[in-house]
Amino acid sequence: MGPVGICGSDIKYWTHGYCSGVFVLRAPMVLGHEGAGTVVQTGSKVKNLQVGDRVAIEPGVPCLRCRVCREGRYNLCPDMQFCATPPIHGNLCRLYKHPAAFCHRLPERVDLEQGALVEPLAVAVHACRRGGVRTGCLVLVCGADIDDGRLAFAKEIGADYVINVRGLEEPIAAQQIITTAGSAPDVTIECSGSDYSMTLGIHATHPGGSIVQVGRGSQVPSIPLTIAATKEVDIKGVFRYANCYETAISLINSGQLPNLKQLISHRYPLAETEVAFKTAMSRDAGAIKVIIDCDQ
Template sequence: MASAKHENPSFILNAVKNVTIEDRPIPTLKNPSDVLIRVGVTGICGSDVHYWEHGRIADFILTAPMVLGHESAGTVVETGPACKHLHPGDRVALEPGVPCRLCPYCKAGTYNLCTDMRFAATPPYDGTLAKYYVLPEDFCVPLPPHVSNDEGALVEPLAVGVHVVRQANVQPGNTVVVFGAGPVGLLIAAVAKAHGAVKVIMVDIVQPRLEFALTYAATGVFNAMHSRDPKVNAAEIIKQFDLGFGADIAIDASGAAPSINTAIHVVRTGGTYVQAGMGADEISFPIMAMCCKEITMKGSFRYGPGDYKLAVDLLAAGSVSVKELITSRFKFEDAEKAFEEQKKGKGIKILIDGPQD
């Protein structure tokens, strides 16, 4: 064990379902604009659980031990000489993906599409489930005094919701149907509502999720077990919630083919469809409906410039609340239990406290 000066307990995935808590050196500031943060709390994401259970996501494969976690908030303990805005003691939300800043996508202002993104807890890059973590100053978003570290940890999935709603260009008065009432779907609904959507309908097949959604951000809910036929479900959603020619915007946060098919049928002619959930590499979907209705279709990936800041601003203003999503928390030394609980679907958002002295 290293001396107390260098103590940096880290939750490390060595192989599938093989995790250890090990001491690592405190990371150093490699660039003048870097910031050293003591991590206060980390939320568990579905991708963290997927790496823990399978050791890979698509082409990102675990080949060496990796620290998990990427939904975090903490306190600045050291800043580089070029830092201008942050100081030791400031609390921040950690934006966990640092782009190269040099590729055409970065220069075009779409750094979430960077060809050389260094994203926390995505092989080969270590994540934030440790005592200390280093980020550039401009990827640390200050938290106002009345926004807790718990809320700060949920800024990461909230920023995903912000990006999706921006991709959909939700406007005041719009009607929006969101498929998938998991954490991201719920946050998409909340952000859409904050942007002025007058109807936000959530669709899922798990009734307890829908019941929660109705108390959280949805103005209406629909259980997709109503029919196995996407056209029938779409027609029923339009009728039940008086959507006229269809929803202005449909968003899929599930990645499930039946939801995607239903979404394309539920959106109105000239409407917008955004794919936020990830599922199978290839599916069949109603291309004729897409063409004949001239639907605008977009993908959505992580978050880009301004999304993290807007997420914090929405929390600070009370326009969106995330406290209701927090269902349980664990001590750092019990982090594996948190993963097991998340895998069993026992909570919406589970938090892990940072290592204590």
């Protein structure tokens, strides 16, 4: 393996032994699922890859036989084998074996660090597809909205407006967002896992728009569904991604995401994995995306 990014789910397993209240560790498990690397060996039946190819690893391997797989929504496969989701080991290691069909060759101009960012980028691609984001859409992203440092970074890499909603009740915060942007957002993408943000999104989203839930909030959230129904705001879930890797790689290769690598705030060798995780957890460190290089 080469670079592997630390995800919030990795931190939850490391600190609490479970993620989303559903996936629970029962035995020791290797973490990591945001990875890229160089092929060092292939099986006798592999035709799409050869030794020396650089690849981004799509961590989920579905059965490809069940109904949702046949419908193309293989991310919902009940028999999914996903890196670093119990009991499947992740790819935070020097050598890692993975089915060739889910190893995506990287173009020459896409380096391995960008390859490791393909996994979280695929989540963004899937979220935009679920929300119906298109050219000209006004999109509200909830995720960094009580942290001034992260909001400043979001502004630096391309956000048109940023608002710190700390201390504001949801309807008031929603109105401030609408006033600042000059219109209600067509699509809200909730990435924080906060019930507050889901409520904020319901109040802020334009009637007939949609809210995409990327973050994982409480199991039984208290949100104003009646308001959402009255506004005909569609609430759509996101679980990982399907058929998004090639699009994500193409976006990077085409140069449409020139600021992508700015997301990498810290880099560590494999021997300093514990330090890397502590950095990813620390608010004082100002971490955005922490990368561990398994080749170092």
